[in-house]
Amino acid sequence: MTDTIVETEALGRDFRVRDGLRRRTVVAVEELTVRIGAGEAVGYIGANGAGKSTTIKMLTGILVPTRGSVRTCGLQPVPDRKRLARQVGVVFGQRTQLWWDLPVRDSLRILAAIHSLGTTAERERTDELVERLELGEFLGTPVRQLSLGQRMRAEVAAALLHSPRLVILDEPTIGLDVLSKQRLREFLVAERRLHGTTLMLTTHDMGDVERLCDRILLADRGSLVFDGTLAGLSRTVGAERVLVVDLAEPTPDLDDVPDTRHLGSEGGGLRQRLGFDPDVTTAARVLAALSGRAELVDLAVEEPDVEEIVRRVYAARR
Amino acid sequence: MVDLTPYRAVLASRVRAQRTYRANFLLDLSSSLLVGLVELAEVWVVFRSVDSLGGLDLAAVVLVFGLADLSFSLADLAFGHCDTLPTYLRAGTLDVFYLRPQPLLLQLITSDISLRRLARAAVGVAALVAGLAMNDVPWSAGAVALLVLAVVSGIATFAAMFVWAAGAQFYLVDGAEATNAFVYGGRYAASQPASVWSRPLVVVFGFFFPMAFTAYLPVVTLLGLPGPDWMPDGLGWCAPLAAIWAWALALTTWRTGVRHYQGGGG
Numbered sequence: 001m002t003d004t005i006v007e008t009e010a011l012g013r014d015f016r017v018r019d020g021l022r023r024r025t026v027v028a029v030e031e032l033t034v035r036i037g038a039g040e041a042v043g044y045i046g047a048n049g050a051g052k053s054t055t056i057k058m059l060t061g062i063l064v065p066t067r068g069s070v071r072t073c074g075l076q077p078v079p080d081r082k083r084l085a086r087q088v089g090v091v092f093g094q095r096t097q098l099w100w101d102l103p104v105r106d107s108l109r110i111l112a113a114i115h116s117l118g119t120t121a122e123r124e125r126t127d128e129l130v131e132r133l134e135l136g137e138f139l140g141t142p143v144r145q146l147s148l149g150q151r152m153r154a155e156v157a158a159a160l161l162h163s164p165r166l167v168i169l170d171e172p173t174i175g176l177d178v179l180s181k182q183r184l185r186e187f188l189v190a191e192r193r194l195h196g197t198t199l200m201l202t203t204h205d206m207g208d209v210e211r212l213c214d215r216i217l218l219a220d221r222g223s224l225v226f227d228g229t230l231a232g233l234s235r236t237v238g239a240e241r242v243l244v245v246d247l248a249e250p251t252p253d254l255d256d257v258p259d260t261r262h263l264g265s266e267g268g269g270l271r272q273r274l275g276f277d278p279d280v281t282t283a284a285r286v287l288a289a290l291s292g293r294a295e296l297v298d299l300a301v302e303e304p305d306v307e308e309i310v311r312r313v314y315a316a317r318r
Numbered sequence: 319m320v321d322l323t324p325y326r327a328v329l330a331s332r333v334r335a336q337r338t339y340r341a342n343f344l345l346d347l348s349s350s351l352l353v354g355l356v357e358l359a360e361v362w363v364v365f366r367s368v369d370s371l372g373g374l375d376l377a378a379v380v381l382v383f384g385l386a387d388l389s390f391s392l393a394d395l396a397f398g399h400c401d402t403l404p405t406y407l408r409a410g411t412l413d414v415f416y417l418r419p420q421p422l423l424l425q426l427i428t429s430d431i432s433l434r435r436l437a438r439a440a441v442g443v444a445a446l447v448a449g450l451a452m453n454d455v456p457w458s459a460g461a462v463a464l465l466v467l468a469v470v471s472g473i474a475t476f477a478a479m480f481v482w483a484a485g486a487q488f489y490l491v492d493g494a495e496a497t498n499a500f501v502y503g504g505r506y507a508a509s510q511p512a513s514v515w516s517r518p519l520v521v522v523f524g525f526f527f528p529m530a531f532t533a534y535l536p537v538v539t540l541l542g543l544p545g546p547d548w549m550p551d552g553l554g555w556c557a558p559l560a561a562i563w564a565w566a567l568a569l570t571t572w573r574t575g576v577r578h579y580q581g582g583g584g
Contacts, residue, residue, distance in 0.1 A: 015581070062416045064580045078580065085419040097414040101335045113327035114418050 005166050005198045006036040006059060011068035013054050028054040030222035041192060041199040043213035045306055051222035052202045056168055060088055073165055086115060089164035091155050093171035098143045104154045105139045108161060115162035129157040133187055149180030169201040173208055185211045206305045220314055237312040240275045242302040243286055248295035257289050324420055325428040332431050346434035354441030358383060372513030373544060378537060381449030386509040386533035388442030389472025395435035397480035400426055403487045404494050423572055453541060461540055464554060468536035471557035475532050478564035479504055481572055488575030504529045513546040528560030
């Protein structure tokens with residue numbers, strides 16, 4: 001039995017909003033019951049408005065729950081906010097906790113003081129983060145002059161400086177280029193391996209989920225509709241992949257390739273899209289079946305993105 | 319014992335940042351100085367046409383102005399940025415404060431410091447010194463104590479106004495204009511003799527927001543002047559009580575505001 005880091009029981013939150021002259025109640029989180037153990041990496045996905053941010057705010061003591069109970073790192077987030085702050089680090093993709101007019105180095109120094117790190121602890125942790133997040137080249141640059149990728153790395157360093165047991169990342173890779181995303185993910189994987197850090201992230205990026213998370217929570221209208229692995233989720237909704245092939249010359253629709261479904265043709269058959277289920281066949285087998293039929297110029301395999309999976313789950317429920 | 323290191327670290331960085339942009343800072347300083355001088359000139363202009371205002375002559379009014387202005391600008395220096403709370407609320411940066419192991423209000427107060435207000439405080443000091451020289455002050459240990467008490471309580475009272483205004487932002491949408499009317503209106507009221515105020519003003523700035531206690535009442539007590547009829551003698555000594563009342567009001571408003579923000583019920 002591992003330690004429990006997050007435990008909620010029928011957790012819910014309503015908002016009162018003004019609608020013209022009348023007030024009405026909007027349910028942001030309906031009833032969330034979930035347990036996250038130490039060292040887990042959890043992807044929390046769902047459409048916009050599914051209550052992800054509200055949940056994060058209740059876990060960190062920013063919002064008071066309307067009903068149910070919540071414990072984070074064994075503490076009650078609202079009354080124990082200050083003690084909890086020493087054990088939780090949050091990265092908001094859209095807002096900064098750095099000082100925009102100060103060099104990254106100074107921001108980290110202030111945060112070390114805020115979290116009362118000792119001199120040795122501060123130096124060791126800063127050195128570690130600077131090296132692993134490759135902050136060295138812009139440590140002396142004011143935050144406002146950083147590129148988005150650099151800033152996100154600095155934000156992550158800022159949130160992790162006090163070595164929190166639980167790290168919550170809200171859309172950490174939004175707007176980043178492929179290389180920056182890759183670096184950030186590698187860092188988080190290593191952080192988890194080295195320090196046993198529990199990760200919880202909200203994302204719209206399938207890459208984040210695949211490379212970082214071994215468990216997925218999917219929320220719909222403030223309730224959990226799926227809790228399991230990515231493979232399990234794909235099985236539930238059918239994670240059909242799509243093979244896109246560009247052919248040397250116009251070819252009649254390839255609608256009889258075994259284990260595939262012909263999804264469409266463009267340019268008189270120059271580009272064709274074939275759907276297949278990765279549990280039934282592989283891209284290689286489909287290609288082998290095609291090789292006798294037409295000359296391939298180019299190909300791509302498309303995976304369903306988070307939005308697509310979420311959409312399929314929601315559609316199946318309604 | 320409260321560990322002050324976090325607050326010191328933030329404030330030191332703010333001071334450094336303001337010194338870094340030197341030209342900008344000098345410009346801020348001089349514009350702040352200019353505004354202070356213009357407001358002082360206003361007192362002089364008024365006394366070009368009258369000899370006395372609410373039972374106070376020019377010398378006494380300069381003293382009131384100096385006391386009020388010094389206290390306000392020092393409070394503004396340390397607490398004035400609290401009115402940026404609406405910006406924090408909109409940008410969501412207030413949530414960042416929640417993720418740090420310090421009390422929210424202390425974080426907000428120590429999140430910035432406006433050194434340019436020093437220019438304004440200099441105007442206040444000049445007016446205060448001139449006021450003390452122009453009046454026939456019955457100097458005694460008691461008089462010094464009254465002055466010190468007035469400045470310290472005045473700073474605390476104005477600081478409480480800024481905190482009150484910040485707390486009110488939680489439930490006012492775009493409420494900075496509304497609260498500014500009281501904060502800056504209060505500052506203006508404080509630098510005038512309260513004896514000329516109309517009754518609603520006396521209620522609002524005499525007692526609810528105790529602005530009369532920051533400068534006018536201590537000066538009346540100090541100079542032994544006849545005050546307005548609604549005031550008993552020696553009310554100037556009650557400035558600390560006014561400060562305590564102002565803070566009680568401020569902290570209650572702040573607490574209610576935070577509860578409202580978190581949705582735990584007001």
